[in-house]
Amino acid sequence: MTKPKDVRTLVDLTKTTQALLVHYQSSLAPSKEAVSGSETSATEIADPLELIKSSTTLLKSHTTTLSLLLITPPLTPSAIIAKIGDVSSGPLSGMVTAASYVPREGQRGDIGNIMRTEVKAQVRRLLGSWGDVLVMILKMAEKKQAAQANGAATTKENGPTESEKQEVLSATGVVWEACDVLLKLCADGVVGLVVKKVQELRAVLLDAIEELKDVKKLKMIGMLYQALIKRRLKTYPASSTLEPTANANGTGPSPSKKLDDLMSILKTIPETVDDIAGAFYDLDEDEAKQTLEKCCAETKSAIELVRQSWTGEDDEFTGWSTKWVSAIEAA
Structure with missing residues (x-):
């Protein structure tokens, strides 16, 4: 039987993680100002794209596990709590750190402003989609919390409704798609990105020249x-x-x-x-x-x-x- 204390902990952790996502997204928001010395990184990241790639792959795996935990009864707060903790301390932290990385003079890992801007945008998009997964977790946890408060804790635990299952699977699919876009960006690298952008600029140029x-x-x-x-x-x-x-x-x-x-x-x-x-x-x-x-x-x-x-x-x-x-x- 699910303990009320565990459900309460899950609700609190989910809300805390949502606040963390908002902070991360804000830190990656576009800035019109040039990078200042204070924004450069003290710790060197030799290959930011490789770190983002590994973090994204891990996040995709964790999200798959989370979706299974959510749609398979009974709801197990302890397992979900552990998985959210793994995501926050691992892939989320890793990809945000890599996306924010601006090397100091003499440090390695400079992917350039063009790639850095694109990486930030795609990581923000991924964070937003993972936020939708948290919304589903909170919704189901609060539903369980309300049922326990109404004295339903001693009855047989009902699993998620078909509608809830579809919402979980849909949110998971959006995360997967965002992960795939980010993984392709890392695989194509700086060359793939700039070639694509200049081809687009050339098309605009040729239209104007016409x-x-x-x-x-x-x-x-x-x-x-x-x-x-x-x-x-x-x-x-x-x-x-x-x-x-x-x-x-x-x-x-x-x-x-x-x-x-x-x-x-x-x-x-x-x-x-x-x-x-x-x-x-x-x-x-x-x-x-x-x-x-x-x-x-x-x-x-x-x-x-x-x-x-x-x-x-x-x-x-x-x-x-x-x-x-x-x-x-x-x-």
Whole structure:
């Protein structure tokens, strides 16, 4: 027979864990401010994505066990309490720590701002879905608590209703789906994410250029995106995450910093092209010309940033980009 004290403990623990989830989600919320020195991590995490991967896999397993405990009568508070404790102290803590990790200079594990932002968003989503599981636990525990208070504790314990079972299974399925998305993100890595994002940016850029077919320079910018994807983004060294944040020879930014800067420029260019289109529609020729020059300057800065390979050597893209710059200046 389920003890009232155990049920009360389960209710209290579930509420405490819900408050913890709210705190975690708040800590991972997007911030418009740049990362300050106080936000960097004292403890090094050499491979944040690997920690997130293992934490997510473990959370998925624990959630499966929890769902079975919830739908299989009788309700066993002690087992559920133990499982919630395992989740809070293990995978939840691990993935939030890894998602929040910003290395200090000289530390390893810099996944870059682009990946860090995406990881935070997906971990927040997973925390939200796991919060729905806690809602079900609390609902069923409070139902049991009310039944005991009404003197039903001595009668045969009824299991969950079919509706409750479906709610538990549905909430579990949402957690699984969120886990799978996060696991795929870790498997694809930084390269997979940035290639996907730049392909999306290129599609937006080409749509904007379609309205300005007569501007030869803009067509060339579309070609540049494709070249950057093939020769720079797909060749980004995933192992750089495992290297200290300070550049080895101390003469320039790390690959991670270069990638963040490149992505920032590539995100800005389609917006500038939209401004060019707006100037043409307004029949403001001077504004259109100035904005086009600004756009060309942005593309040149993107090229200059990664003119050499990630290891600092001239390669095929180096020669191609030099010819490209000459061609766009002559267009």
